[in-house]
Amino acid sequence: MHIRLAALAIVIATVLLSFNKPSKSGSDFSQLTQSCLGNKGGAAHVVAACATVIEGASATPKKQNSLLRSRGWAYCRDKQYDEAISDYTNALVLFPNHPQSTLWRAIAYYAEGDVQSAETAYEKALSLAPNSTDALFHKAKFDQDQGNTSAAIQGLEEVLDLDPSYEGAGSVLINTRYDAYGYDGFEQFLTHAEQRWPDQTWVHFSRLIYDLRFTGDHERALSASTELARLEPGLTYELFVPAMIHLRIGDEDTGIKLVSEYADRVIQRDLAELAFHKRWYRKALNWLVLGQNEEWVHRYVALAHFGRPDLATSELESFLEDTGGNGRKILLRVMRRAGTSVPREADAGSVEHLTPQLKIT
Template sequence: MRIRLAALIIVIATLLLSFNSVSKPTTNYTELASSCLGNKGGMSNVVVACTTLMKAEEITPASEARLLRARGWAYYCGEQYDRAVSDYTSALALHPNDPHSILRRAFAHDLSGNVQAAEGDYAKALLLDSNSTYALYNKAKFDWRQEKIPAAIQGLERVLEIDPGYDGAGLVLADAHYDLDGVDGADQFLQQAKRRWPDQKWVYDAQMNLTLMYTGDHESALQASSVYARLSPGIINELFIPAMIHLKIGDEDKGIDYVSEYADRSVQQGLEDLRFYKRWYRKTTNWWVLGQDEEWLYRFMSYAMLGRTDLAKAEIDDFLRDAGENGRKIVVSVIRRAGVPVSQEAQAGSSGPLNDAIADYVDHLAKTSGFREFGPPKEG
């Protein structure tokens, strides 16, 4: 997590006061501190910056500990967990009982496979601040990964007691109840959650996940999506998610209607998610002359991301029939920009290879969107 700008400026200023700039006049400490504390330029750059700053004369122990924490985080982000542990340990020698260093060291121990050390550091962090939602949440996720489901549930419940809207905690808690007691246990928890936290979005997000992936209770999914859209208005929640649900439950006409309205409102509002495609599309060809509008982009990509590659392919086929050679060039360029290979034959317009490239492209969108997993209810 990057340091916020205002906090970063204060920390940099504090550090600069501890450096002897007279003895090292050629060193740009401001730039080094910005790289080190702002985690800028990749792991190697951050490590060099932090290390250089630690060699400055008359650096205070507090500043050295801060730099060690910053370098430790760079090592952690670069997956050099042993070095991260070493830096956090050194920081703690200078600044004992710092919950930030203890917790970050727990992360590094965890990912390096040292479960016992990670557990010990999580416990130390919570002894220092038993109401830290960040520490409680990460300790609960650690317990969940270790298959200590009751402990994970207890920790997540504590997080939600302190902050009912804590990002991710409710969804993980629903998953933990599923792991402990299956579909019935997760559903029972969510029914209680609706009464306990009726205005929390995660409750209805989890309900949609459960019903679409496991129970097949389509009415429950639609009700949950309606409340979710009310709590968080916007065309994604009001139109895209209902489109997904209707297409998944087999109400194809309704799903297509939602996608069409989503495409129309997306064009009107200039939605950011496809703005790149719109700019490039306009530069590539005169879409008014072709008789096409920008809604085409939203429709085919929406269908593909929702796992309905057949409908996405049909949209592209319709576009190619109307747009001819210029349309083919557009489609080929869009496919290539997504990193999907396009053969010379497809680029030249050979129908078989072009169809294969289009099929690969829409399948790529479906796989990378994350929505395809919401298929028929799983057995068992």
């Protein structure tokens, strides 16, 4: 008999827990209950904890229902959908019209590939809780997968009517409308969304990406970045995105000014942005002796990431010119210790053989 490793782990965990079966009043039992109901820990641990509590407790139907649903969700996390469906079904025996159990069983049905049962369960969940954003969202995604675009759009719009900030709903609706109606339909809805939901980040982020990738309307992209900076203050939308846009349209003076401010503030706040590159250069403490500081690193990498390898290369050349052979040796040594393959031509003074390894081509 072949037993899946995940299932075997659950069996082992259950056996281990049963050696010292906790009493209902003990602290261990309380911890297991918390692990089960809170879905804390790995799926195998949660399933085993739930099984021990279910077997050892004379719980009320309401509590039993909660335990079954928690174990069902742990089974779903572990992709054991048959077991999850069984737990949700047993929970529904106790409370036949429980909206959450019905919805979660629909999700498990669909994950298992039983489309017909999933559709029936989704419709039942919505009949029980017509204003449930969770039910509306998952049913809309189901409709989208099944090619029922109009139903998907209607469901997603209902979600946003109830909760404009519902995670993922706005982005999914934007993409669904684009697939269904193309640029014109997309633009029409996006304009409507900007007026109706001016304080939702997904609206302005969609505008930013749309104008940068498709329309080339950089003024609107800058306006979207300003709105995003208002809603989510920080370097990304205050400096990073505006710098990228100004450099893209050829406004180098403004772009370089923003890049310099970005680099300076990254250092001041010691942010994790560009951390991979920072790790390379922080090993080269000799830079301090050479009179260099980390601002050069951030300015160089920022220019590269903003799509201006010419300006980034200029920064690199300036660094090598200022530091001479010692600077080149330090740079090459750090790159190679970091696992980057650098052609030997770079040792002889070729900047062209450095830039591809620094990801600015």
